Amino acid sequence: MLTIKFYPAIAAAVFAIVFAIATPSLAAPSDESDVRATIQRVFDQLKSGEYEKLYNGLPSSFRARITKDRFVSGLQRTRNLYQLDRIEIGAVRVSGNIAVADTTIYAHVNQPFDADAKLEVQQYLISEVYGQWAVATGDNATINRFLKTNPTFARRFPIKKPRTFIKQNGNWVEVPVPRRK
Numbered sequence: 200m201l202t203i204k205f206y207p208a209i210a211a212a213v214f215a216i217v218f219a220i221a222t223p224s225l226a227a228p229s230d231e232s233d234v235r236a237t238i239q240r241v242f243d244q245l246k247s248g249e250y251e252k253l254y255n256g257l258p259s260s261f262r263a264r265i266t267k268d269r270f271v272s273g274l275q276r277t278r279n280l281y282q283l284d285r286i287e288i289g290a291v292r293v294s295g296n297i298a299v300a301d302t303t304i305y306a307h308v309n310q311p312f313d314a315d316a317k318l319e320v321q322q323y324l325i326s327e328v329y330g331q332w333a334v335a336t337g338d339n340a341t342i343n344r345f346l347k348t349n350p351t352f353a354r355r356f357p358i359k360k361p362r363t364f365i366k367q368n369g370n371w372v373e374v375p376v377p378r379r380k
Contacts, residue, residue, distance in 0.1 A: 203350040230293040237332040246283040258333045294352040296326040
């Protein structure tokens with residue numbers, strides 16, 4: 200007669216594997232949905248003034264170059280210049296540990312003029328830790344380093360210059376933005 204010993208750890212592992220296979224709707228979300236969720240979370244943190252949380256989600260290379268206090272105080276000084284309204288997240292492309300998404304950010308600008316505005320900008324994200332995306336938009340050193348390690352992605356999705364618009368007489372009018380030096 201065959202005797203089978205019951206090992207709780209093995210039973211739990213088998214149960215977990217069977218459960219994961221049998222319930223694909225509970226599996227980890229796709230990279231694209233993770234990227235979208237990260238962009239939305241970062242926008243919501245910026246909109247609500249949660250700058251400390253925003254800082255903690257930035258790439259480590261960016262955090263190594265600027266202190267949390269300097270980052271937070273810089274954003275706090277701009278708080279009265281605009282009110283963020285919403286973000287539209289368009290096409291998302293993912294390749295390994297880098298992603299890019301086309302976005303349009305809507306806001307009301309208070310200074311230097313009073314107008315509705317929108318910003319069309321690519322959001323670059325990197326995954327430094329498996330499954331955790333960090334927005335690297337504006338951190339060209341980090342973006343360029345990741346694009347150099349993935350030249351095919353860089354050729355297919357080169358960095359686009361952001362475009363800024365204000366609403367005048369019911370129409371969106373592009374406003375040239377001077378390049379930062």
